[in-house]
Amino acid sequence: MKILVCISHVPDTTSKINFTEGDTKFDTNGVQFVINPNDEFGLTRAMWFKEKQGASVDVVNVGGAETEPTLRKALAIGADGAIRVNAAATDGFFVAKQLAEVVKNGGYDLVIAGRESIDYNGGMVPGMLAELTNANFVNNCISLEIDGTNATAMREIDGGKETSSTSLPLVIAGQKGLVEESDLRIPNMRGIMMARKKPLNVVEPVDASAETTAVKFEKPAPKGAVKLVDADNIDELVNLLHNEAKVI
Amino acid sequence: MSVLVYTESEQGKFKKAAFEVASYAKEVANQLGTTVTAVAINADNTAELGNYGVDKVLHVSADSLKDFNAKAYASTLHQAVEKENAKVVIISSSADSKTIAPILAVNLKAGYASNVVAAPTSTSPFTVKRTAFTNKAFNMTEINSDVKIVGVSNNAFGLVENSGDAAAEDFSPNLDDSLFGVKVDSVDKVTGKVTIADAEVVVSAGRGLKGPENWGMIEELADVLGAATACSKPVSDLGWRPHGEHVGQTGKPVASNLYIAIGISGAIQHLAGINASKVKVVINTDPEAPFFKAADYGVVGDAFEVVPQLIEKLKEFKANNA
Numbered sequence: 058m059k060i061l062v063c064i065s066h067v068p069d070t071t072s073k074i075n076f077t078e079g080d081t082k083f084d085t086n087g088v089q090f091v092i093n094p095n096d097e098f099g100l101t102r103a104m105w106f107k108e109k110q111g112a113s114v115d116v117v118n119v120g121g122a123e124t125e126p127t128l129r130k131a132l133a134i135g136a137d138g139a140i141r142v143n144a145a146a147t148d149g150f151f152v153a154k155q156l157a158e159v160v161k162n163g164g165y166d167l168v169i170a171g172r173e174s175i176d177y178n179g180g181m182v183p184g185m186l187a188e189l190t191n192a193n194f195v196n197n198c199i200s201l202e203i204d205g206t207n208a209t210a211m212r213e214i215d216g217g218k219e220t221s222s223t224s225l226p227l228v229i230a231g232q233k234g235l236v237e238e239s240d241l242r243i244p245n246m247r248g249i250m251m252a253r254k255k256p257l258n259v260v261e262p263v264d265a266s267a268e269t270t271a272v273k274f275e276k277p278a279p280k281g282a283v284k285l286v287d288a289d290n291i292d293e294l295v296n297l298l299h300n301e302a303k304v305i
Numbered sequence: 306m307s308v309l310v311y312t313e314s315e316q317g318k319f320k321k322a323a324f325e326v327a328s329y330a331k332e333v334a335n336q337l338g339t340t341v342t343a344v345a346i347n348a349d350n351t352a353e354l355g356n357y358g359v360d361k362v363l364h365v366s367a368d369s370l371k372d373f374n375a376k377a378y379a380s381t382l383h384q385a386v387e388k389e390n391a392k393v394v395i396i397s398s399s400a401d402s403k404t405i406a407p408i409l410a411v412n413l414k415a416g417y418a419s420n421v422v423a424a425p426t427s428t429s430p431f432t433v434k435r436t437a438f439t440n441k442a443f444n445m446t447e448i449n450s451d452v453k454i455v456g457v458s459n460n461a462f463g464l465v466e467n468s469g470d471a472a473a474e475d476f477s478p479n480l481d482d483s484l485f486g487v488k489v490d491s492v493d494k495v496t497g498k499v500t501i502a503d504a505e506v507v508v509s510a511g512r513g514l515k516g517p518e519n520w521g522m523i524e525e526l527a528d529v530l531g532a533a534t535a536c537s538k539p540v541s542d543l544g545w546r547p548h549g550e551h552v553g554q555t556g557k558p559v560a561s562n563l564y565i566a567i568g569i570s571g572a573i574q575h576l577a578g579i580n581a582s583k584v585k586v587v588i589n590t591d592p593e594a595p596f597f598k599a600a601d602y603g604v605v606g607d608a609f610e611v612v613p614q615l616i617e618k619l620k621e622f623k624a625n626n627a
Contacts, residue, residue: 070554070574074441083438094555149407150416175554177437177444180419184375184407193486194375196404199548209490213549214400215502217494219373223487233555234548268416268450272432275443277580283587283597288606291614294586295622297602302584304506304563305530305622 513568
């Protein structure tokens with residue numbers, strides 16, 4: 058089985074979010090970049106398939122050279138090879154079209170992406186990729202078993218879970234639950250050394266247009282100070298919620 | 306040319322989000338000077354959509370669509386868009402709608418903006434405000450394609466009553482077998498419980514509760530408020546509560562009217578996930594907990610003393626305001 062794991066290069070979850078150039082660009086100054094958490098669950102699941110069932114695992118990212126350390130980290134965790142599509146990730150549709158080309162050229166059976174990236178939160182690349190490559194698609198995936206070309210997947214739905222049967226080729230959008238948080242791997246020294254020798258192929262993008270443009274960013278309005286209510290005066294809290302906030 | 310809206314239902318009944326996206330579609334239609342057509346799949350009372358400004362309903366009744374199927378649902382909407390020659394499609398942020406939208410976008414070669422929180426600020430270029438960086442920022446996005454898909458965040462635009470005919474018309478999409486590559490085997494769903502996505506009030510608790518055995522009072526508080534229960538990341542990692550309840554950056558986003566955080570310190574990742582909630586209340590023993598900086602109302606106190614009192618007072622309040 059050939060597995061491709063899509064890796065987004067995103068600001069660490071504790072990052073302060075600021076913008077530059079007249080609020081048109083994300084300010085990367087002082088920001089630590091990591092593997093998108095949703096993708097990390099998928100990568101760990103892919104390693105499990107590799108070790109238990111025999112599979113090759115490649116990772117891919119659409120982005121500039123600055124994303125390579127994130128791909129190297131994925132190699133250090135255990136992926137066999139990495140591909141970087143050398144283009145700025147302008148919008149979800151553009152990225153999906155680039156990834157579709159990688160999938161077609163590489164003949165992957167299973168593509169594991171994350172439910173959404175924690176930067177733009179578009180949540181659209183996996184579904185688009187599935188449709189562009191004519192693969193089956195399971196979104197918000199929290200469990201995946203593969204047996205030959207058959208797959209059983211569970212996805213989170215509003216208020217519960219849904220189990221379905223499907224087959225390869227398959228694209229899933231993974232999230233927490235696909236593996237446990239405690240099973241996530243931190244690259245060890247041996248992995249890091251080996252990652253240096255693993256292939257990281259840079260490919261040029263195919264001609265594709267973006268359908269949306271992020272024109273400007275803004276930060277939420279600063280919040281007023283918290284109104285403290287005495288722990289012995291919960292009546293007042295109920296009163297405030299009813300008369301002032303009007304939420305009960 | 307009408308605006309097309311997918312109004313999602315469950316066991317025949319429209320979800321609240323269906324009325325919200327219908328309200329949003331009406332606003333867009335007003336801006337464009339056109340009408341609203343809804344697509345309803347196996348829904349019973351399509352006339353209800355008229356209350357939110359829907360002019361026409363394409364009513365689909367199909368056994369093959371009884372279970373959710375992303376590609377078949379997307380194909381249904383695709384065919385409806387072509388029939389109506391729609392240029393704008395409005396969809397909700399439910400788990401199902403977010404699964405359909407990207408597939409539909411490919412089918413229609415349409416730009417798709419998700420997590421949109423307000424009416425378009427301009428229709429030419431078509432510009433919407435969406436959340437980004439998990440609620441730490443907003444992003445104005447232009448959709449440049451001929452057909453545009455807008456995914457509206459839950460509880461962001463709200464319900465707006467309007468009158469429309471909601472004239473129902475039977476619609477039978479042509480669904481090829483090849484669409485059904487994913488087959489639902491079972492659905493495991495707690496019935497009668499408010500989901501985090503639909504909830505107007507969310508009661509959330511963290512490690513301050515000390516152990517899973519103490520969740521009784523959280524459930525009771527949620528009950529009194531008709532709220533959904535949620536939890537912080539450590540709590541779901543420890544297995545005290547199911548993953549489905551984890552809210553925050555890597556968990557579920559919350560956009561409720563009222564969010565009550567009990568024994569949650571307020572890590573930046575947690576705050577990001579719940580930031581879209583309108584009113585936030587924090588109950589924590591530690592006055593230095595970061596959550597107090599993000600909250601509208603706060604109580605410095607022990608959850609084990611404050612929560613039972615709050616339950617009591619809310620019950621009184623409900624009895625007096627019934």
